[in-house]
Amino acid sequence: MANAGLQLLGYTLASLGFLGLIASTAMAEWKMSSYAGDNIITAQAMYEGLWRSCVYQSTGQMQCKVYDSLLQLPGEVQAARGFMITSIFLCCVGLLVAAVGMKCTTCLSDNKEQKNKVALAGGVLFIIADMVCALVATSWYGENIRKKFFDPFTPTNARYEFGKALYVGWGASALTLIGGSMLCCNCGSKPAGKSYPPPRAAGRPGTDHVLAVDDEDFLLGFCLAASRLSRQSRSLQLSGPP
Secondary structure, eight states, X not given: OOOHHHHHHHHHHHHHHHHHHHHHXXXXXXXXXXXXXXXXXXXXXXXXXXXXXXXXXXXXXXXXXXXXXXXXXXXXXXXXXXXXXXXXXXXXXHHHHHHHHSTTSOTTTTOHHHHHHHHHHHHHHHHHIIIIIIHHHHHHXXXXXXXXXXXXXXXXXXXXXXXXXXXHHHHHHHHHHHHHHHHGGGGGOOOOXXXXXXXXXXXXXXXXXXXXXXXXXXXXXXXXXXXXXXXXXXXXXXXXXX
């Protein structure tokens, strides 16, 4: 069963991963121009992201341009946008759900079993956001870069390499996955059953004496009641008609 410290650590890692996914989505360095080969112009560097493309001059100036049309973008860019936005949304929901189910919060404190299930649901949301969305988007985008780089028909000046945003996205995915797994450790916890008082042992000190006293009082009261009934019945017989 996960303790409060393990849950807090998992929540912190998942939160850092969530911030990393936001930074990776907003960055423009998803791919950068490659300097491999001959006749490469090193006076400027080109970067392309999910939302804009930038050109960095050797003089230190950077010019960026936002993509004009969504439909003209390549399929991997459109898919990466959708996956990353979905991942951020799921992580945001997971943060709220996990905060309710953590042991260090007072929400649902009366129902420990339900609280553990809520924490488990938050961890599952983090894992889904990572494995199904963020990791798929970054890996798919990186695989397209690799294919075009080693394609012999791709011009030398049109080849790109992995950008900083991909590495940030992979690191954030790892943090989110680890944090969600720590929150999911509650799945092995057993619900607390009803507690019953332990049976009183016959040889417990003082118990036999109490039981003996109670039995004597009961027998004495029973004998007094029986004697009273017998006296009343005799008085009725004597006072009756001859």
